[in-house]
Every structure is written in structure tokens, then in C-alpha cells.
């Protein structure tokens with residue numbers, strides 16, 4: 190029943206309050222409606238409101254979908270920017286570490302040279318000693334410097350191994366960095382394209398939404414926006430589907446479904462507060 194909008198109803202003022210009360214109090218079911226096949230002014234008026242609300246909902250859902258598509262891309266771009274910055278920092282750190290290791294290797298090489306000079310000097314002095322005690326003391330010095338050289342050589346081997354490792358790590362980080370930079374560039378241009386592509390469509394939808402909103406009285410519109418804001422999927426107006434609320438899927442008893450179909454009052458879901466429209470009305474607008 191009640192598929193088409195008949196003549197324009199001029200009973201706005203009263204109906205606004207009735208309709209809004211129904212939403213605000215969730216006290217929705219009136220007396221089981223008349224069986225009269227002829228629609229009265231209230232029915233026509235409520236039907237128009239429901240149509241306007243459902244049309245607005247469909248339009249706003251389209252805007253939501255555009256935002257979802259675009260909404261993930263900036264995050265992906267941001268993540269890639271973080272990855273790139275992280276890799277750049279890591280490579281910088283490796284470079285600094287390599288410089289430090291190279292400095293340590295050269296310091297140790299310098300120390301070895303100094304030890305070698307000392308050893309040479311001690312050995313020369315041993316040719317001119319006056320007694321065994323002096324000779325033994327110089328031998329000890331030579332041994333000590335030889336040990337120093339061995340220690341430095343051991344350190345140099347360790348530093349060199351670390352250098353090789355760090356250089357390999359830099360290489361793989363640089364490969365990863367160039368991959369990430371390519372990904373980032375691709376995502377950035379994708380985002381630019383999508384923004385350019387959807388900007389116009391979104392603007393048109395927003396304009397359309399504004400026009401549709403002007404057809405709906407303020408208190409009903411406020412209720413619509415409030416429900417929409419609180420609903421996770423942005424749905425404030427939903428059809429009854431398979432005996433259930435199309436928003437929260439709670440069961441709707443037959444009598445209540447009948448009331449929804451009669452368009453005598455704006456009825457909201459007892460469980461989630463969404464405005465309910467009958468499937469026939471929804472289908473006629475899809």
C-alpha cells in the first residue's frame with residue numbers, strides 16, 4: 190500500500206511536532222490504524238517526510254562511501270612517509286656507525302705503528318745495556334708492546350667484521366628505501382587522482398543533500414543528524430528487511446511492521462533508534 194505520493198499536504202506545523210515526538214520519545218505506536226483505503230492528510234504528509242528522509246539518507250550514504258574510499262589513502266600515504274623517514278634515519282645511523290668503526294680501525298693501526306716504533310727503540314737500547322737487569326726490563330717492554338699489537342689486531346678484526354655487516358645492512362636498507370619511495374610516489378599520485386575524480390561528484394552530492402535537507406523540517410532534520418552521527422555506519426533511516434531493522438537487525442513484530450507501513454507516524458527502532466521505513470517505500474526509491 191501507500192506507494193505514491195498523492196497531493197501535497199499542507200498540514201506541516203502539527204505534523205512536525207507529532208513526528209519529532211515520536212522520534213524523541215521512542216513512543217511510537219499509536220492505535221492500530223484505520224483500515225480505510227483512502228489515505229488521509231496525515232498519511233500523505235508522513236509519507237512525504239519518510240520519502241524525503243530516505244532519499245536524503247541514500248544521498249548521504251553515497252557521500253560516506255566517497256569519504257571511505259579516499260579516507261584510507263591519506264593514511265596509507267602517511268604510513269609510507271613514516272616508513273621512508275624511518276629507513277632514512279636507519280641508514281644515517283649506519284653511516285655514522287661506519288665512520289666511527291673506520292676511525293677506530295685507523296686509531297688501532299696508528300697504535301700498532303707506535304708500538305712497532307717503541308719495540309724498535311727498545312731493541313736498539315738492548316745493544317747498549319750495562320747489565321742483565323736492564324736487558325730484562327727492556328725485554329719486558331718489548332713483550333708488552335707485542336701484546337698491545339696483538340690486541341689491536343684483534344680489535345681491528347672485530348671492527349672490520351662489524352663494518353662488513355653494517356655495509357650489508359645499509360645496502361638492504363637502501364633497496365627497501367627505494368621500494369618504499371616508489372610505493373609512496375604511486376600512492377601519492379593515486380590520492381591526487383581520487384581527490385580530483387571524486388571532488389566534483391562529492392560537491393554535487395553535498396549540494397543535493399543540502400537541497401533535500403531544505404525539504405525536511407528542522408526538528409526532524411536535527412533528529413536525523415543526531416541518529417546518523419551516533420550510528421556506526423552512518424545510517425539513520427533504514428528499511429525493514431526480513432522482519433528486522435535494517436540498521437541493527439533486531440526483530441520487529443508484525444503489528445509494528447504494519448504501523449510502519451501505514452505511514453501514520455514516524456516510527457523508530459526500539460533498539461537502535463533509527464527511523465524505519467517499510468520495504469515497499471524503500472524499494473520504490475531505490
Ligand SMILES: [Zn+2]
Nearest residue numbers: 434437458461
Ligand atoms: Zn534497529
